[in-house]
Amino acid sequence: MNLSKNIIDPNYYRKHKINFLNIYLPKKEETIYQNIFAEQANFFRYAPMAIDVLPSDVSKSQGITILLSAINGKNISTYAFGDQNNDLSMFSKVDYGIAMKQATRELKQKASYVAQTDFGVVEGLKYYHLV
Numbered sequence: 701m702n703l704s705k706n707i708i709d710p711n712y713y714r715k716h717k718i719n720f721l722n723i724y725l726p727k728k729e730e731t732i733y734q735n736i737f738a739e740q741a742n743f744f745r746y747a748p749m750a751i752d753v754l755p756s757d758v759s760k761s762q763g764i765t766i767l768l769s770a771i772n773g774k775n776i777s778t779y780a781f782g783d784q785n786n787d788l789s790m791f792s793k794v795d796y797g798i799a800m801k802q803a804t805r806e807l808k809q810k811a812s813y814v815a816q817t818d819f820g821v822v823e824g825l826k827y828y829h830l831v
Contacts, residue, residue, distance in 0.1 A: 761789035798824035
C-alpha cells in the first residue's frame with residue numbers, strides 16, 4: 701500500500717460529520733480536554749496514552765436501542781462483545797455482555813462472561829451455545 705498517493709484534506713472535519721476520534725496524550729492532560737468539550741464529547745481512555753473521543757450524542761448503545769426497537773418487544777436474547785470502556789454503554793443495553801480477555805477492568809466487571817482465551821468472540825458464542 702502506498703500511502704503517499706492518498707489525498708489528505710485538512711478541512712475534512714468542516715464538511716463531514718465526525719463520529720469517532722482518537723487522541724494520544726497523558727492522563728493528566730485529559731481533564732483539560734474533558735472540561736473544554738464536556739458538552740460536546742465523551743472521552744474513553746483505553747491505553748496509557750490513548751483516548752477514544754465520541755460526540756456526546758453518539759454511542760454503541762444507541763445502535764443497540766435501534767435494534768431493540770426493531771424487534772419490538774419480541775423475546776429475543778441480546779449479546780454484545782467488547783474490550784474497551786467505550787463498550788460500557790452497550791453492555792448496559794443487552795442481556796449478555798461478553799468481555800474479551802484483554803478487556804478493561806471496568807468492562808470485565810460489567811460483563812456476564814469474560815473470555816479466558818485470545819479468541820473471545822468464538823469462546824463467548826460457544827459459552828452461550830450460539831454456535
